[in-house]
Amino acid sequence: MFDKSIEVTTINILRRTKTRIAVFTSAAIAIAALSLFTSNAEDVTLRGAGLFNHEHAYSRTLLKLADLVSKQASQNITFDLRGNSELGVEPDYVNFLTQGVAIDYAIIAPSNLTRFVPSLTLIGMPFLFRDLTHWNTVLSSDLLKPLEAELLAKADLIIIGYTGGGTRNLISNKKITNIDELKGHKIRVMAAPIQKRIFQTISTRPSAIDYSEIYYSIKSGVVDGLENESASLQQYKFFEVAPHITLTEHSITVRLLVMSGKSFRKLPTDLQNIIMKAGKEAGAYGRKLESSEDSARLAFMQKAGEIEIHNFTGREQFLELAIPVQDAYAKELGAEELLQSIRAL
Numbered sequence: 001m002f003d004k005s006i007e008v009t010t011i012n013i014l015r016r017t018k019t020r021i022a023v024f025t026s027a028a029i030a031i032a033a034l035s036l037f038t039s040n041a042e043d044v045t046l047r048g049a050g051l052f053n054h055e056h057a058y059s060r061t062l063l064k065l066a067d068l069v070s071k072q073a074s075q076n077i078t079f080d081l082r083g084n085s086e087l088g089v090e091p092d093y094v095n096f097l098t099q100g101v102a103i104d105y106a107i108i109a110p111s112n113l114t115r116f117v118p119s120l121t122l123i124g125m126p127f128l129f130r131d132l133t134h135w136n137t138v139l140s141s142d143l144l145k146p147l148e149a150e151l152l153a154k155a156d157l158i159i160i161g162y163t164g165g166g167t168r169n170l171i172s173n174k175k176i177t178n179i180d181e182l183k184g185h186k187i188r189v190m191a192a193p194i195q196k197r198i199f200q201t202i203s204t205r206p207s208a209i210d211y212s213e214i215y216y217s218i219k220s221g222v223v224d225g226l227e228n229e230s231a232s233l234q235q236y237k238f239f240e241v242a243p244h245i246t247l248t249e250h251s252i253t254v255r256l257l258v259m260s261g262k263s264f265r266k267l268p269t270d271l272q273n274i275i276m277k278a279g280k281e282a283g284a285y286g287r288k289l290e291s292s293e294d295s296a297r298l299a300f301m302q303k304a305g306e307i308e309i310h311n312f313t314g315r316e317q318f319l320e321l322a323i324p325v326q327d328a329y330a331k332e333l334g335a336e337e338l339l340q341s342i343r344a345l
């Protein structure tokens with residue numbers, strides 16, 4: 001069902017070649033040369049980066065973006081997407097994008113943006129969304145607009161869309177079914193402080209480790225596991241070192257489709273408008289895609305004998321413990337109103 005063999009490719013979407021081949025007169029040749037020159041001058045190459053192969057929902061979202069933009073643009077556009085962590089991991093993408101070097105667009109987790117707009121990490125907090133409907137309503141609303149403006153001002157990053165939709169569970173090297181079994185459990189979490197704080201409420205020992213280091217950190221016993229969504233578990237084969245999946249369902253992911261402001265401003269206005277519109281559409285496409293595939297992926301890995309799935313009896317208790325931590329964090333950031341508005345939707 002899911003082909004793991006698809007490797008990274010460079011996508012070249014070159015449409016509407018404007019070159020005219022003229023053979024009859026030198027004037028025609030001159031015109032043809034001018035036409036070619038004009039066409040080249042207008043050509044645009046945008047480089048993207050991602051953690052995954054082209055079968056993963058994030059990559060398919062970025063491919064969708066490429067497709068939508070290239071269908072509408074009057075320029076020839078090359079979308080050069082480097083997947084499989086070829087250009088590093090998400091914190092690296094943030095550095096590249098803010099500086100306007102190496103890449104022009106990427107999908108990143110809000111947890112990577114703490115140092116610019118701490119309030120953005122609220123939308124990646126465990127137990128923020130009641131369900132997929134709530135999550136979709138928030139992402140389709142205008143509630144996050146002020147944070148978008150803040151991110152542009154502080155990091156020169158433009159959010160062109162929202163994707164995600166994976167449900168995060170615990171992935172561990174031992175069977176876990178209840179809160180008591182989590183006491184002292186060494187878990188890798190994303191780098192935002194709120195992630196650590198929430199996992200501390202259930203007496204785990206969370207540590208922020210680079211995504212690329214997780215597999216070997218589990219293998220060598222530095223941590224006992226991580227929390228992640230099924231598409232990423234499947235691609236990075238974390239189950240080889242941590243085959244136990246505990247259905248905590250503590251998070252529905254929000255991922256930002258981001259473009260470097262420095263790259264964006266170099267583009268003509270018509271193309272900028274096309275990208276903004278396509279970003280929204282590609283984001284919505286990705287949300288539908290990942291959320292609809294999530295449980296099928298778990299079932300696939302279970303059937304293949306790669307994972308063992310365990311129910312979690314402590315979800316309600318975990319949620320109750322998480323809420324006051326969310327409240328305190330929002331207060332600390334001066335983002336109580338935003339949190340209340342998200343909850344009220």
Ligand code: X1X
Pocket residue numbers: 051090107108109189190211227228229232253255
């Ligand atoms: O936990 C992480 O750091 C990563 O988990 C998944 O692979 C993705 O959601 C990715 O965006 C990142 O958050």
